[in-house]
Amino acid sequence: MEAVPALARLRTQRVPLRFYRRDPVTVGRALLGCALVRGDRAGVIVETEAYLGPEDKASHSRFGPTARTSVMFGAGGVSYVYLCYGVHELFNIVTGDADQPGAVLIRALAPLVGLPDDPGVGRGPGKLTRALGITRADDRQILDRDDLFVARWERVAPTRIAAGPRVGVDYAGRCADRPLRFWIEDHPSVSKAPRRREA
DNA sequence: GCGGGGATTAACT
């Protein structure tokens, strides 16, 4: 597949901003199989996590709107990029209408355009931002631009979608157990996949 | 201001 025709097609398949104006669980599931496009690179989303409003003790919205997180309290369809552990940029998409705080963390991508043909290159939330060149300069961007958007790509049957607890949020008590992580079953680019036993 | 801690990753033992 050549990069330019693929990008041209992706632009015609861009999802409308109303796509994001639903709850983070619905959006997190619907994003699976969609393409995330950044500049001349793109990957297929294969793993997401939903983060809810202040009642979700794992969500950055739990402190209310602050200088960093106020974007989560606005209308959906906007990026939220932050630095994690002082090392990695993590890419999220804000969901819902204004005053319905929530977001979806993109946790893994399969290479599609402009990336090495290696299932590991987008396996993990810190790795995929590095692969696509996403940084905090991409924070608070409306996802209707030509160089940063989501497009419909492949349809994922509901039976291929798995759900389980989110990763790295054990501090959140009860909220940590909720099945708010979604991934495409058996996909090689999913992070923390259970290791398959050798024959 | 200060101090604690984190939506991760790779490189150790």
Place this chain on the structure above:
DNA sequence: GTTAATCCCCGCG
């Protein structure tokens, strides 16, 4: 399994 890297956010005083 354990740990370093590395920085900024947030609550509190």
